[in-house]
Amino acid sequence: MISKFDSLYAGHVDMTDVGYRGTAVNDRMFPNEHLVTVFDKTEAIAKLMDSSGYDTLWLAEHHFQPEGYECIPNILMLAVHLAHVTERIQLGCGFNIAPMWHPLRLAEDYATADVLTGGRVTFGVGRGYHTREVETFDAPLLDQPGNRDLFEEQVEIIFKAFNEPSFSHKGKNYTIPPSVPYRGYQLEEITLVPRPVRLPVECWQPIQSATQRALDFMAKHGIQGVIGGGVAEGGAMNQVIEAFQAAQHRAGRDAELGEGLSFGFHFYIAETQEQAIKEAAGYFEENLKMFGPLRLVRALTDQQIEDMSDPAKAPTAGLPTLESAVEAGGFLCGPPELIVEKLMRIQELYPGADRISVSQPVGTPQAVILEQMQRFAEEVMPAFTSQVAEPVPAD
Numbered sequence: 001m002i003s004k005f006d007s008l009y010a011g012h013v014d015m016t017d018v019g020y021r022g023t024a025v026n027d028r029m030f031p032n033e034h035l036v037t038v039f040d041k042t043e044a045i046a047k048l049m050d051s052s053g054y055d056t057l058w059l060a061e062h063h064f065q066p067e068g069y070e071c072i073p074n075i076l077m078l079a080v081h082l083a084h085v086t087e088r089i090q091l092g093c094g095f096n097i098a099p100m101w102h103p104l105r106l107a108e109d110y111a112t113a114d115v116l117t118g119g120r121v122t123f124g125v126g127r128g129y130h131t132r133e134v135e136t137f138d139a140p141l142l143d144q145p146g147n148r149d150l151f152e153e154q155v156e157i158i159f160k161a162f163n164e165p166s167f168s169h170k171g172k173n174y175t176i177p178p179s180v181p182y183r184g185y186q187l188e189e190i191t192l193v194p195r196p197v198r199l200p201v202e203c204w205q206p207i208q209s210a211t212q213r214a215l216d217f218m219a220k221h222g223i224q225g226v227i228g229g230g231v232a233e234g235g236a237m238n239q240v241i242e243a244f245q246a247a248q249h250r251a252g253r254d255a256e257l258g259e260g261l262s263f264g265f266h267f268y269i270a271e272t273q274e275q276a277i278k279e280a281a282g283y284f285e286e287n288l289k290m291f292g293p294l295r296l297v298r299a300l301t302d303q304q305i306e307d308m309s310d311p312a313k314a315p316t317a318g319l320p321t322l323e324s325a326v327e328a329g330g331f332l333c334g335p336p337e338l339i340v341e342k343l344m345r346i347q348e349l350y351p352g353a354d355r356i357s358v359s360q361p362v363g364t365p366q367a368v369i370l371e372q373m374q375r376f377a378e379e380v381m382p383a384f385t386s387q388v389a390e391p392v393p394a395d
Contacts, residue, residue, distance in 0.1 A: 002347050002384045005053070006262065006357040007373065008094055009045050010060040011038045011072035015363040019282035020314035025289050028067040038071045041366045042078060043085060048370055050086035052377035053385065056122060057082070058094030058226075058357065063133045069290050069362045076113045076121065083117035091117070094226065095126035095206060099139035099147060103154040104176070107161040107192055114196040124204040125158075125223075127151045129294050149173070152217055159221055161192040162201050204262070208296070210240045215247035224260045226357065228330060241350060258350025264357040266331045269375045273334035277322050280333060280361075283368075284322040287361030289314075332358070336379035343384070 013034055017023045046057050059078060062070035072078055079091035096106055106125075113121040127148065128134040131141050140146035153171045160167040166189040169176040177190040205218055207225040218225060227240055241258055248255035266287070268280035289308050292300050299320070300308075307317035325331040332339045346353060358376055360369050 001351075001387055002343060002354055002356055003387070004055040004355040005376075005381055005384075006056040006058060006092065006355060007045070007049060007054060008058040008060065008264065008357055008359045009042060009369075010070045010362060011042065011062065012070065012362040012364070013037055013068040014041070014365040015068065015286065018286040018363045020285045020289070020308065020317075020319060021311050022282070022286065024309050024311055025067055025069075025293075026309065030066060030068040035066065035068060035071050039078070041369075042072070043082065044366060045369060045373065046082045046086050046089060046091070048373055049377075050089040052374060053381060054089060054373075054377065055355070056090040056092045058092035058124070060094055061096050061100075062130065063100070064136065076109045079121045080113050080116050083120050088120075090120055090122050092122040092204065093124035094204065095124040097128040097134065098125045098151050098154045098158075099128055099134050099141070100137040101154070103157040103174070104161060104190075104192065106154075107158045108194075110201075111162070111192060111194045111196045114198055114201075115194055119198045122204065123201050125151075125155060126206050129296060148213075155217075155221065155223075159201075162196055163199065165195075166191045207240055207244065207261075210237075210243050212243070212247070215244055216250060218244075219247040219251035219253070224262070226262045226264055228264045238349075245352075256350075256352030258346075259352025259354075261350075261353065262355040262357050263346060263350075263353060264359070266361055267339060267358045267372070267376065268331075268333050268360070269336055269339065269372060269379065270333075271335060273326070273338060276333035276335075277326060280331075281322045283361040283364045284325060284331060285314075285319075286363040288320060290362055336375070339376075339380050340383045343380070347384075 013030060014037070042059065049057050059072055059075040060070055061072065061075050063073050065071055075093050075096065079093070082091050093110070098106065110121065110123050128141055134141035134147070139150060150173055153173050157169050157174060157176060160169060168189045177187045180187050200222065203221065203223045204226055205223045207214070207227045225244055227237055241261065244261060245255055245257050245259070248260065266284070268276045270276035270279060288297065291297060292308055293305050304317060304319055307313040308319055322331060322333070326333045329342070332342055343356060360372060
């Protein structure tokens with residue numbers, strides 16, 4: 001039963017001139033004064049969500065983007081700040097890109113945030129998809145097998161550090177601790193200080209390729225998954241959902257279909273579906289312009305990716321439309337009752353599903369995000385929160 005509503009904000013500045021006819025992604029270059037507005041924007045979104053009944057605001061770690069699309073380099077630091085200006089909302093790491101960290105530094109920083117916020121930060125890890133980011137931090141991304149091997153070893157180390165009072169590790173990429181003399185003895189184990197207070201640590205990861213190796217790794221460590229919406233394809237992807245459940249069963253968990261997953265959607269509320277599509281089309285197109293060349297939208301051809309970088313060609317290049325995304329179910333557009341209907345269908349198909357994430361594409365202005373998030377809280381969420389039975393008072 002759907003009972004939790006989240007949102008993802010990846011750290012995009014307000015933009016004008018969006019869409020296929022708008023400024024090309026590689027031609028955008030914002031001054032620092034505008035790039036830093038993402039922090040006030042994040043705070044405004046967090047405060048609205050905090051007062052409107054949302055469960056978690058997910059933040060994305062990214063680097064080196066003067067184009068203005070993903071401008072939060074340290075989500076744990078920002079989450080600690082947001083915990084001081086909100087009262088109850090969870091702050092989610094969606095996601096820390098493990099290959100850009102030393103695993104023990106990431107484990108320490110999360111543990112510190114867990115202590116300082118009283119458990120209001122939710123952990124999450126990803127492998128990365130920007131060569132400019134990952135390769136600049138001397139980690140592999142073009143070498144996808146190397147990236148996967150590094151990521152899995154890092155996550156193994158992080159969970160050892162979280163769960164064991166002291167530990168050692170020897171693998172392909174890391175030997176922890178190094179075999180060195182220390183204060184009169186030979187170093188053989190090491191202790192994370194601090195360790196998280198709240199154990200076991202809840203962890204989330206994006207699901208893109210949904211290979212058996214990836215899903216079995218998640219199941220081994222009890223990692224929950226985020227699918228659909230954002231940079232992934234097509235809302236609730238049935239094959240991925242079934243494959244995730246199968247991996248849980250292989251790990252010995254009797255999981256229901258949809259259990260352990262968050263279903264992500266972009267959305268736009270208006271009086272009619274036609275009006276919603278008209279108003280949101282530019283934001284949808286801007287989002288595709290950003291993520292398409294990163295090979296995160298598998299349906300695009302090489303020619304389409306080339307054409308979308310040219311505002312003169314893109315409008316007539318046969319690129320995906322918001323109408324097609326709405327029809328496929330990945331973008332929720334229309335009056336509140338239509339969006340309720342679509343989400344109720346998800347609930348019927350996947351009885352283990354309990355968490356939905358709704359957000360706007362990159363480039364959407366703050367005022368639009370706040371208006372849309374408020375409408376969703378007031379006009380969509382009550383249809384689901386009313387399903388949760390009130391506790392019966394004791395006599």
